[in-house]
Amino acid sequence: MSSTIDVSGRLAVRPLTPKLGAEISGVTLADGVPDDVFRAIYAAFLRYQVLLFPPQDLPPARQVAFGRQFGEVQVHVMSQYHADGHPELYRLSNLDANGNPTGHHPDRGTLAWHTDGSWQRVTGQATIIYGEIVPEIGGETHFCDMYGAYERLDASWKARIAGLRAVHNLDFSRTRRHGEDPMTEEQKRAKPPVDHPIVRTHPETGRKCLYLGDHAEYILGMPYDEGRVLIEELNALAVHSDLTYEHRWKAGELLVWDNRCVMHRATAYDPATQRRVVRRCTVLGEVPV
Numbered sequence: 001m002s003s004t005i006d007v008s009g010r011l012a013v014r015p016l017t018p019k020l021g022a023e024i025s026g027v028t029l030a031d032g033v034p035d036d037v038f039r040a041i042y043a044a045f046l047r048y049q050v051l052l053f054p055p056q057d058l059p060p061a062r063q064v065a066f067g068r069q070f071g072e073v074q075v076h077v078m079s080q081y082h083a084d085g086h087p088e089l090y091r092l093s094n095l096d097a098n099g100n101p102t103g104h105h106p107d108r109g110t111l112a113w114h115t116d117g118s119w120q121r122v123t124g125q126a127t128i129i130y131g132e133i134v135p136e137i138g139g140e141t142h143f144c145d146m147y148g149a150y151e152r153l154d155a156s157w158k159a160r161i162a163g164l165r166a167v168h169n170l171d172f173s174r175t176r177r178h179g180e181d182p183m184t185e186e187q188k189r190a191k192p193p194v195d196h197p198i199v200r201t202h203p204e205t206g207r208k209c210l211y212l213g214d215h216a217e218y219i220l221g222m223p224y225d226e227g228r229v230l231i232e233e234l235n236a237l238a239v240h241s242d243l244t245y246e247h248r249w250k251a252g253e254l255l256v257w258d259n260r261c262v263m264h265r266a267t268a269y270d271p272a273t274q275r276r277v278v279r280r281c282t283v284l285g286e287v288p289v
């Protein structure tokens, strides 16, 4: 891969693929990130869409502090996942109180391509995940570039979807598609379905990208089944092997990605024999346009 770029001697940026992803080294996140270093990190975030920080100790409070440098940190509606007294962190773990695998996958919804927080009016900007314990087999995180996904649609596809809006619904993706840990009635009331454009313009880069994923249920103004077919077709068309980064975790790594222009998914692992504990912080972005 391309050689490392040194940024003012403060950090180094090494692209992970020709299009998507970069490793950021030279930053000890637990010490706090000075503003000038954060500006360089943020520029890399906009350029590479996915950032990887090499293994390091990162206490929960420091992860939240780093998240706050990106913007307002979300407190997730699914309160059963809140971690360590930090409601800003969402912990996914398959371990019991003794640290043994339970055999239960904590969130099967993560196995489908999606973008975090698309089920809210104000959607997710950055997601920041720290790998406390990672499995030896499986449990990878994959990313695909949604700028590239839009650019590669042919003119007839672009014309067909121009102006369309999809309704995103956490109850659909979580309760009806996967059926585990369904949302309570109170959680459903707190997060009703919302509609967003299928093609959004990134508010900072000004580039167009596809905006769908597994939370998208149907298309406004289109028969339900027809909309479902269109969404599934576009979700599949969005993934190109040369526009994808597949990350195999090492413990202590941190990944940051831009939900406005990538989709991601986790790969399966055996929750009866493997151990996986990750903590996630999601930064709120804006209403997509």
Ligand SMILES: [Fe+2]
Pocket: 110, 114, 115, 116, 264
């Ligand atoms: Fe996610």
